[in-house]
Amino acid sequence: MVFKNLLRRKSSREIAKDRLKILLISDRVNCSPEMMEMIKNDIAKVISKYMKIDTKSMEIQITKTGSKGRSLKNPTLYANIPILDLMNHEIP
Numbered sequence: 001m002v003f004k005n006l007l008r009r010k011s012s013r014e015i016a017k018d019r020l021k022i023l024l025i026s027d028r029v030n031c032s033p034e035m036m037e038m039i040k041n042d043i044a045k046v047i048s049k050y051m052k053i054d055t056k057s058m059e060i061q062i063t064k065t066g067s068k069g070r071s072l073k074n075p076t077l078y079a080n081i082p083i084l085d086l087m088n089h090e091i092p
Contacts, residue, residue, distance in 0.1 A: 010056070021061075031062055031075075043079060054082040 010018075019033075040060045047053055059080040064073035 036060065036062070039077075043081070047081060051083050051087055052085040054084055057082045 040058065043060065044053065044055045044058060048055075061078045062075050063078065065076045
């Protein structure tokens with residue numbers, strides 16, 4: 001059943017919802033949607049060297065979080081990246 005979900009195309013509603021999420025997140029942290037997409041693509045490219053991932057279901061978020069005892073909020077990157085398979089690489 002999981003395989004069937006991988007081949008399923010996202011509906012227009014789901015695509016619009018994802019785009020709106022990216023726009024809202026980028027607005028909160030002063031990062032353009034284009035920059036968010038470049039970050040997402042770069043992360044996917046690097047991780048794909050070591051494991052097979054589902055890039056269509058991948059989610060990247062940047063939020064502002066505060067440290068204990070500090071009122072200053074720092075940007076924090078969160079990534080939810082579904083791993084489909086681990087590749088066996090020999091360490092040199």
